[in-house]
Amino acid sequence: MSESEDIATPLHELDSEQVEDRVHDEEDRLRPSFVREVLDAVADGDDEAARALVADLHPADIADLIELAPGDERADLIEALAGVVDADVYAELNDWVREDVIEEMEPQQVADLAAQLDTDDAVAMIEDLDDDDRRAVLRAMEPDDRAAVEEALSYPEESAGRLMQRELCAVPEHWKVGQVIDYLRSTAELPTDFWEVFVVGPTHHPVGTCKLSTILRTPRATLVSDIMAREQTLIPVDMDQEEVALKFQKYALISAAVVDHSDRLVGMITVDDIVHIIQEEAGEDVLLLSGAGEGDINEPIFDTYKARVRWLAANLLTALVATTVISQFESAIERLAILAALMPIVAGVGGNAGTQTLAVTVRAIATNQLTASNHWRAVWREIRVALLNGLTIAVLIGIGVTLVLGSGTLGAVIAAAMMTNILVAGLAGVLVPLGLERAGADPAVASSVFVTMVTDSMGFLVFLGLATVAGF
Template identity: 85%
Template sequence: MSESDIIATPAVEPNGTPPEDRVHDKEDRLRTSFVREVLDAVADGDDEAARALVAGLHPADIADLIELTPTDERADLIEALAGMVDADVYAELNEHVREDVIDEMEPQQVADLAAQLDTDDAVAILEDLEADDQLAVLRAMEPDDRAAVEEALTYPEESAGRLMQRDLIAVPEHWKVGQVIDYLRSGDELATDFWEVFVVSPDHHPVGTCKLSAILRSPRTVQVSDIMARKQTLIPVDLDQEEVALKFQKYALISAAVVDPSGRLVGMITVDDIVHIIQEEAGEDALLLSGAGEGDINEPLIDTYKSRVRWLAANLVTALVAATVIRFFEDSIARMAILAALMPIVAGVGGNAGTQTLAVTVRAIATNQLTGSNHWRAVWREIRVALLNGLTIALLIGVGVTIVLGSAQLGAVIAAAMLTNIVIAGLAGVLVPLGLEKAGTDPAVASSVFVTMVTDSMGFLVFLGLATAAGLAG
């Protein structure tokens, strides 16, 4: 950067905040220099300068700033920013960071914070507290807020009941548009953020919805029943949040009504809540496949250790299965050492083939593309893909071994083994997750362990078995 560029770039905007390119980089991340500038101001006791720097930031950016701050400096930063770290910022915080911050607060402070949030965000703050701390916070809350949070906590974790908001607009279908508009303007206690009005029967069962645009464009004398859409997507209160996200994605929903087992309207879910869920679920399956747990860099060290070590131990056991297969062919390997150099190639390529199929299958199951009605078609498809891949790779490795090692027989053996193992890998990659799902287990959790065991052990068995049968180690 030239001296003229530095001079031309203003230190602050007219409103006193730093210019955008000084705060964010091209990927819209907070610049390291900006974070350091804020923390230096806090360390120097210049709270006013720190607040001026942060004044123009979105709550999500302030949350990022707190997350990027070293753990031992967070309390000072939050104290320096005082009222700027409000309920909206806490709602955006990473759950592990938020838990650490909440642990330092008094129950009444947490209760006041929860009262400012939508029910789903308040529940997200309280659900991870220790039982005694949670009870203390609930006791400090206003009766109405407490009742809503307590009800939400009775629903299963990661369900629509935990995710939904209780504040919504519901009107009877015999009302006229004018009545609805007057009702919306009448009270301060009504929901303020909504995209549609739910129409309910006398027993509070949803019978339709009205978009705000339809209400605003219709004459006051028109009845709600004449402009409402009777067909709507209803979300059962106990539906898993991943299924909720799939419904929003499939039907392009902005919001949806949540109903209890009796069909009564009890809440609504909006798309801004679902965006986070889609991101979480997409990353979760990828991390589960690798056995990396939550994969959150803010997760406590001991929790990360526990989530990873058990899968490493499982991999150790499955590796012993492959080692046992090798032991059966000790004599063959001793007589022809080149077999020891070639057999990891067969197992490794087969493992990669299995991982490819596994990733596609787990994703298809997660997005409801793969169900009981088409799973055999998916199996047959993967067999054909594996055959094509296997023939291609087998030809390449067979010709390569023949040319480099000068043995057409060894080239033929490794080609046959490679083809066989890739086909086996393809079958394992689709059958293992399907089997786990049928058994009621998350197919993303343990699939990779079993697929790796199959491809390694079968790769060694087929290659060494064919080599021995062909007399190469004789």
Template identity: 80%
Template sequence: MSDSDIIATHTADAGAPPAEDRVHDKEDRLRREFVREVFDAVADGDDERARGLVAELHPADIADLIELAPGDERADLIEALAGIVDAEVFAELNEHVREDVIDEMEPQQVADLAAQLDTDDAVALIEDLEEDDQRAVLRAMEPDDRAAVEEALTFGEETAGRLMQRDLIAVPEHWNVGQVIDYLRSTEELATDFWEIFVVSPDHHPVGTCKLSTVLRSPRSMQVGDIMLKKQTLIPIDMDQEEVALKFQKYGLISAAVIDPVGRLVGMVTVDDIVHIIQEEAGEDALLLSGAGEGDINEPIGETYKSRVRWLAANLLTALVAATIISFFEESIERMAVLAALMPIVAGVGGNAGTQTLAVTVRAIATNQLTGTNHWRTVWREIRVALMNGLTIAVLIGVGVTVVLGSTPLGAVIAAAMLTNIVVAGLAGVLVPLGLERAGADPAVASSVFVTMITDSLGFLMFLGLATAAGLAG
């Protein structure tokens, strides 16, 4: 068969409709029927059938299967899939599920798994173990693996030091392409997965990078220093993983060199690790804004309770502030009961306006779109947006109250209160997270509590205060 025939065949195959996938649904999730079939095989003691069903699955799919199993059935499932549930599967497991599974394993088993993984994945495997269990696992590891993991554990959580891999390819710039290729082919103890080669000076400082495609397409006699890219993105070892992810996103990186405080090359971060970080960070701020903790359905109930109840208690305190303001106007509410029906509208719409601005601001801070250079321009932008929104909603509610309740003064009062509250909500939504960031706090953690307190309290104060001042409840 000629090359053109092969290409034509592949093209025809690519255009053919795919056969129905009995394992995955349209959203690439494991089908319920398939999962049930595997679980039934394990329950019936038919381990061979269970292994046959999952043998061709990707490690990530096997990890999903383990996570879908009830907690008291996971050990039996893993035992039935012996030989298939390997280190790669453990690296893909949800951290809470992985912790539960590892707690049931012997230190030597955990050490054997860690030895098969890149340093960053090995650290993730054992970093949450109890201190005694962690020491036992480290003692069971080979000296080189243990030293790498122990060094990684000295770095702060969610830093480049924890995230990086230590297995990389580094060559001197005076080598030629032929020497590099011979080195890659003849040296056994090298990284197995890499996309670029780092070029270093005699004191091991990174001076450039070479893509594999460039190396392979260059003559053997060509000097590495002549084909390398001198401009590269260097990652300090103590950089927060969120900032690392932003650099990968901004500059379209596949991998990047990690340097120690004196500028020496100590590791690399690859895009496959960054994908996980971007996914985590994307959902983290939304969960923090709601006070829902990690938002992980595999998180232990006790931890979920503790992370949520403290924010509910904080919300209770802010609600008491609003209730106290309402108590100052009891007589006005008694004289004109319709005020009690209308005042939640002012606070509720103001709260929604504040939440909109808050969500945009927190995201802009997280993605480095909002900085000290443009924050006042952003504040002015949000004021204008709030004014336009406030005027629109104020006119609608004012006309509505006037028509329905037949009271022009009451319509004017609620319109004025609504306009004021929406404008203040917009200001609070941008100034509160900016203030928290300047104070060194995470703007996503407590912003919503403060913004809610401001919009509720001010909404009630403005509406009831104006109504009282206008003599509507007289």
């Protein structure tokens, strides 16, 4: 069947493989032709056809469809897909897109959606609303749901308290396995998905955990205290989400209990939340490293402008430092124009070397590989790497300049400058983020601006200074 015939054929007449091929491409992205087909059906007023096209899609795919639709067509698309776009779809939406969509809804509609979600997803939906809108939504919620969301909002942003869900399964240690099984079968308020049962003492302090697989394979008369694992990883409510993700990675956790300041069990975090956090934190560090802000293509243009322009302005100021260095050697540059052509090579290679070290250092800090216990060892390592890189590049550039320009002296000058600048770049690439962390700042926040200033200025200073000493 050709692609044109496939698109013209209703989905219910295709087998599962043909449906998948029509909807997704090889990288599991929605095909542009499928997105256009749904939007065309909505534009033609054929809501039934549009709903039929997306009826079998995963909520994450429907969220992708809404995000891929032009901004002025999203409201009509969501209205046409009424009954298909449920709370799970809203939970999967990009933060910026969800905020735009929710702003057009009545507070009661938002409250009804939030009531269908786990607490962590409900908080994610409500927390970015304006203060007035947030209060209106909270007033429209049921008292129990409102109390849970308000408690979560009282914790710092990007903390375990915001991330956790309050729906969990906790049982006393004196229960028998049979009682636990009956409780799991008869209680409707339990979370939809969970992998372990938390065991608590009389004061609701967690004393252990018990995997569901262990419960199901143990005789009913066995005490929970006899089969539970007493060692467990407890997450304080105020722990930063990045640290939470590192604990999940380090200890291979599927879920973990969250405790308040009195060490009482108040919620749990599951690995599906951590996957999002790892992706978010990794992308955030890369974007901060370049000063690009949040870097989301759905972010309002003016917000993106404000995030980027301040670092461009800072970069402009640091560039003036390098310009000042160059101005001190104006006469040498006038005497030998080739110096002006060679200067960018020294600065550019040094900048690349600094960026390499910077990227490795920021990642090591973010993953707790680089701490106060080993930072001097890391500095010494980068010095050795820089010496090896500098020696190799210096020899290559020195030989090249000597052969092309016929000046052994100029070749030696640029080789020495390259060696020095790569060494400085290696030191700057590791010391700048370490210094920012020591000062209590995020080491990823535009460190590259400062590293570039150091490598440019030092490259020009050493190269032009040596050239002047050599008589050029």
